[in-house]
Amino acid sequence: MAAKLHFSLVSPERELFSGDVDQVDAPGSEGDFGVLAGHAPFMTALKEGQVRVYDNGRIRTFNVRGGFADVTGEGLTILAEHAVEAAEA
Known part of the structure; x- marks a missing residue:
């Protein structure tokens, strides 16, 4: 089994996604x-x-505007100025 990446997507309102x-x-x-x-x-x-x-x-899509992405040994964190799941847009 291939290794998984831990990913978190956070906007000022809430955490939209967190998982491997x-x-x-x-x-x-x-x-x-x-x-x-x-x-x-x-x-x-x-x-x-x-x-x-x-x-x-499976592919999930989020629309983002601005922010930062930080890749570390622990995974990827995106701190977005604005983000919504595409299905919610």
């Missing part, structure tokens, strides 16, 4: 990026766009 997933794609200010388990640490600002969360063949 296969991959996350996000809209970085310098270009879109994807993160898998074991990714090298980095931090970047986010632009408006979609965060896609992949897990066991």
